[in-house]
Amino acid sequence: MNAGSAKTPKLGVHDATKIYHTASGDLLALDRCSLDVHANEIVSIVGPSGCGKTTLLWSMSGLHRLTSGTIRLDGKEITGPHPDIGIVFQEANLLPWRNLDANIHFPFEIKGEKPDRAWIAHLVNRVGLDGFGGKFPRELSGGMQQRAAIVRALALKPSVLLMDEPFGALDSFTREEMNRLVEEIWLDTKTTIVFITHSVEEAIFLSDRVVVLSARPGRVAKEYRVPFARPRSLEIMATKEVFDLTITIKMDIVGERVRPKARERGTAEIVRIRP
Amino acid sequence: MSGGDAIPEFSKAKSGAKAGDGHEVSLTNLSAFASGPGIRSGAEVTAIIAVAVIIIGGIELALRLFNVPHYIMPGPSAIAYALYDEFPLIAPHLGYTLVELVSGFSIGAIIGLVMAAVITQFPFAEKIVAPYILILVTTPMLALVPLLILRFGFGYTPRIIAVALAAGPMVMINAATGFRRVDSAKIALARSYGASTLQIFWKIRAPMALPMILVGLMIGAIFGLLTAVGAEMVGGGFGLGNRLTTYSSMIQMPQFFAVVLILSTLGILIYVLFFLIGKKWASWEA
Numbered sequence: 001m002n003a004g005s006a007k008t009p010k011l012g013v014h015d016a017t018k019i020y021h022t023a024s025g026d027l028l029a030l031d032r033c034s035l036d037v038h039a040n041e042i043v044s045i046v047g048p049s050g051c052g053k054t055t056l057l058w059s060m061s062g063l064h065r066l067t068s069g070t071i072r073l074d075g076k077e078i079t080g081p082h083p084d085i086g087i088v089f090q091e092a093n094l095l096p097w098r099n100l101d102a103n104i105h106f107p108f109e110i111k112g113e114k115p116d117r118a119w120i121a122h123l124v125n126r127v128g129l130d131g132f133g134g135k136f137p138r139e140l141s142g143g144m145q146q147r148a149a150i151v152r153a154l155a156l157k158p159s160v161l162l163m164d165e166p167f168g169a170l171d172s173f174t175r176e177e178m179n180r181l182v183e184e185i186w187l188d189t190k191t192t193i194v195f196i197t198h199s200v201e202e203a204i205f206l207s208d209r210v211v212v213l214s215a216r217p218g219r220v221a222k223e224y225r226v227p228f229a230r231p232r233s234l235e236i237m238a239t240k241e242v243f244d245l246t247i248t249i250k251m252d253i254v255g256e257r258v259r260p261k262a263r264e265r266g267t268a269e270i271v272r273i274r275p
Numbered sequence: 276m277s278g279g280d281a282i283p284e285f286s287k288a289k290s291g292a293k294a295g296d297g298h299e300v301s302l303t304n305l306s307a308f309a310s311g312p313g314i315r316s317g318a319e320v321t322a323i324i325a326v327a328v329i330i331i332g333g334i335e336l337a338l339r340l341f342n343v344p345h346y347i348m349p350g351p352s353a354i355a356y357a358l359y360d361e362f363p364l365i366a367p368h369l370g371y372t373l374v375e376l377v378s379g380f381s382i383g384a385i386i387g388l389v390m391a392a393v394i395t396q397f398p399f400a401e402k403i404v405a406p407y408i409l410i411l412v413t414t415p416m417l418a419l420v421p422l423l424i425l426r427f428g429f430g431y432t433p434r435i436i437a438v439a440l441a442a443g444p445m446v447m448i449n450a451a452t453g454f455r456r457v458d459s460a461k462i463a464l465a466r467s468y469g470a471s472t473l474q475i476f477w478k479i480r481a482p483m484a485l486p487m488i489l490v491g492l493m494i495g496a497i498f499g500l501l502t503a504v505g506a507e508m509v510g511g512g513f514g515l516g517n518r519l520t521t522y523s524s525m526i527q528m529p530q531f532f533a534v535v536l537i538l539s540t541l542g543i544l545i546y547v548l549f550f551l552i553g554k555k556w557a558s559w560e561a
Contacts, residue, residue, distance in 0.1 A: 063463050081467045093460045096559045097482045110468040110478070136559055156468075 008075040009036035010192045011060060011160055016069035018055050029055045031217035032069065039159075042186060042193040044203035044210045048253050052218030053196045054090075057164050060194060061087050073160065083111070086158035086191075088166045092145035094137040100148050101133035107155045116155070123151045126188065127181060143174040150185070160192045168198065176234065179205050183231055200249045204242055205232060212252045222252050349529040357529035358536060365518060365530075369537060372503055372515040375431060379438025380499040384492060386439070387446030392476070395454035411444035417505040429511040434503055441502035442495035449491025453484025486557040493549035500542060 507516025
């Protein structure tokens, strides 16, 4: 946080506050949330549902404007969508009237640029979508669709990739496969990744750091380093360290759901636990 | 411009319900573009033809058996012969009707489409205009034909105006439904690459609205045909509708039914045309 000594973070969130004005009154979604993401890092953000994870990510992308606070990319404040930031959305968010090729070329089309065919071919091969270019999204499984969405997000070679619960709708095997794919891509490109998820296991498997947000209004409650070397194997997930870390983080999240009144009385009562 | 705030947050409930996908249009609207059963084998074709032969032959046989006179109900053979024999005389009238239909429909459809695209961008204006659009949709435009004839005479003009008035609102309400299908995730996707409002319109909103636009065009064209024929029956000495009144007044029932047959064919062709367009360009939705 102290400028000068630390080097400039890749993506710096400072005192991010977001208030939604809704029909039923104002809603404080983020409250002075601060977080630095360094270059080539994978940071996961977890927290109880409704804690503002997605709001935070959309603010980082420049798609949401903060009520107050700043988002800095390489030290420069961003106020809108930035070409250096790629986004992978919840579910694949492919355009159903376009085939995969046309979906992947969409960013170039908007930018009015010629598609970088060699790079696209490399990415398509990397995620295992060779030969599927002519298929329409509805003809593909959820995992395949999300692979295409990852290619699309990386098409313009962003230096930051924001992923908003990208695999939440997938079955657990596909999910593990996709997690390994993200790691492979990271090993390949070293793109800085911010990953929103509600799966603590997924966060630990992927991340260098796991950031736990508090219940609404969202603030950074805890932060954990995940020290394991890459590439990580599934066996790592079965070790005592990972198990302990998982439990610790889950308790952090669940702890946020303890009723404040009950906490004062010293008879903590858990309202609801969602695995 | 509070562009950033225009995008609501995506709750998990929404993604869980798969509502953000743009597939929420009801089946009744789009079933027209569903792939349909399709004919698979020669046996099916044979069965279809056999049933047709039985029905048509049965009618012919029954009419002859009970000696039903031609001026009450002509048999299929008499209608077929009248169609063949009278077609050179009917053809020009088919041409007139098509001129009215195509020009009136084009005018109405273009105005309807532009209005739908513009009005859906301004929800407040939409609320103000909505009741009038509803009046336009629900009023049978045939009712205005006598008035239009009074003002514009017995030529093409009143008919083309009536067709445009019938088709335009139909196109508009359906297209507006299409344009209103905002999928904020897809718009956010485009915006994340810095898309302009115009790019968002052409690359996201318009393709997303296309299935509904096609439904609107199809309904508009059918309503246009109804109105054209109706207007021709009200006044003026040409067009298929005029043929209907003429033949019936002269009790030339085979010729009358020949015109009816042409009209049903026209209606079916309109349906098939938009069905094929929908299959080609909007099948992603079905």
